[in-house]
Amino acid sequence: MANRVVVTGMGAITPLGNSVEAFWEGLKKGKAATAPITKFDASNSKVKLACEVKDFDPQNYMDFKTMKRMEPFAHFALAAAKEAIEQSGLNMENEDPYRVGVIVSSGIGSMQAHEREQVRFEKAGKIAPMYIPLMIANMASANIAIQYGMKGINTCVVTACATGAHSIGDAFKAVKYGDADVMITGGCEAAVCKTGVQGFAALTALSTNEDPETASRPFDKDRDGFVIGEGSGVLVIESYEHAKARGANILAEVVGYGATCDAYHITSPAEDGSGAGMAMIIAMKEAGIKPSQIDYINAHGTSTHHNDLFETRAMKYAFKEDIRNISINSTKSMIGHVLGGAGGVELITCVKAIQDGFVHVTAGSKESEGEMDLDYTFIEPKNRNIVYAMTNNLGFGGHNASLIVKKFEE
Template identity: 45%
Template sequence: METVSPHKRVVVTGLGVVASLGHNVPDFWASILAGKCGIDRVTQFDVKDYTCQIGAEVRDWDPAQHMDPKEVRRNDRYTHFGFVAAKQAVADAKLDMAKEDADRVGVIIGSGIGGMWTIENQHKNLLERGPRKVSPFMIPALISNMVGGLVAIELGARGPNFGVVSACATATHAIGESLRMIRGGEADVMVCGGAEASITPLSYAGFCSMKAMSTNNENPQKASRPFDANRDGFIMGEGSGILVLESLEHALARGARIYCELLGYSATCDAYHITSPDPDGKGLSLAMTRALADARVRPEEIDYINAHGTSTPYNDKFETLAIKKVFGEHARKVMISSTKSMTGHLLGAAGGIEAVISVKTIETGEVPPTINLETPDPECDLDYVPNVKRTAAVRTVLSDNLGFGGQNAALVFRKM
């Protein structure tokens, strides 16, 4: 089947990551392939009264090494992550803004929650010291579009720029909408992805009250176990994953190194429940089906799926069901993994780092594992690349994410 889009073709030319497993793409990717786990006991606040006391924190991190210390003080932790990952991606793409039409370079970087640390710290200031002690930078620091604004200011990029908020599908939507911007002729280059920093007292209290997070506090490295019969909830991570997308003609004209092509995207809604996925997998299966159709790719052409795979009882079995619906007999042949077993769940940034992983899988032919898969759930009976990476010919990859509110998103990448 012909796989060339009727629109402008869009390629990936730059990658950036800040996460628990590495503050840059090479370190992050090496840790992923080694099956390392970035989850440990939370250190950013006292967790002794919380049912979940573990998380995938970005440790040994000093944003002032990567951005103006004044901007560090004025902005939230989530913004630090996104700004630095975006700078990495732009440098990786060797994008020279002095040679670009700034009106045709855009930025779409989303966050599922935004500046939680800012909200909590400034609320404490209000209660303890009064309204005059609330920072004048509070509002810009907490809003979810600020990463994109700062990145655009840094680059001088005047093209399409807005934030995306769709819970844990945020970054995937941001990348997909950036694809549409280039296809539609509104930009030549888009810097896109997600950033999140919600390992905070209030955020943890809320998720713990929902009973959504793992309570396997004694074994943090083993707590995230997607598709395993003994999974008991997700473990939060933090960080950012950013891509640089370009039209193929623009990338070729400037002699850019091309990682792969971004062929397809779709966004759907379950229209079922605010937190629980549809038990029939309708919305997710529709998103995957439409993404494949957008990419003009047959289901049997997909070599690898980077699954949402949250390690929650519902998500993993319903996602498995959706994959079976879309892929039929091929579902048992396609390689699938949940890298959240290693990175934790980065909420709105999850799709960003998982897109980076998808691209690196195509580039290297190394398929990341799902670690901690020791007792397979009978309802999760596909090939999840258990525990050890696999070397394989990987040409076409699908990455999917789901979010509270019923949002679903899927991307399809292909080797050039």
């Protein structure tokens, strides 16, 4: 028999704040964290803005030796995991370590390590001994497990911008079908560096708008690309029976997951929205609900021309006329695109939206166009009772993921 899967802890390191509450309060205020890039000299770059994590000291979350054996993407993940585990009240001394797993993934790993070691090699003909274990994307999951002694399932899902959502989906399935009692899951990224920004800029994926208030404006007629962000969102999910047995406080219930591939193009979503739309349909089928029961969608909403148009088509494909009654927004309007970290941060947003009955504004966006005629929560946030919330993420390569969370009821 399948287990019910519940959320018992959440942690976030974001450009709006380095805790879930700071992040959520920032979203409620509706002001973007977009600002001039400080992590490298961007004076000669066409792209001058990013959403950077601020006032973050890894040593507030780990000892110096541990910190030195990680790159920023893993620092963010371990810090977010610490908050989530502490909120959940999970005590590994009371757990079978082989029943507690970790899937916290990065879409890229450390581009900073690549940059640094390339320079070192060209100058001295040497590479630092720790280059590979610092750089590879699975080290977020690995370091969380090492820190807490979690010996169960430990993998790293890499599907570009859908990385975090697919990680949570796989963790959800592991708990649902009894392969684990508890999973620490989510995503992380730290690609605000020269090669990260210039790489996306070369694809013409990034906004060249120099106004921090409007650089990221998902679903707006004047959108011109995404603003790169960084950070991590991590959740503790576990079976309802396990959570109940240990007296955990349950925040929400994960009820559906859909994953598909467009099999169409390496960077563009399918133009008719069918791939992403089918992921939404599959998630609703698993949740056992009708399209009319979804109250809120946290859209992928990157602020690129293709994504926002084709994602709108995908939502119409999945929901038909019921989409007219659903509140939609994009968290990326305020924290930029956290890439592999987006899925974790945006599912946390869904849980907080359910708890507070609040749909944050899609900041910076004012007027849509043509087919993009849905309720994207422009101008003002709204208060709304939310029972079911969906979050969508679409990754380069045509990777689609949809997750559904529900207001918890015994």
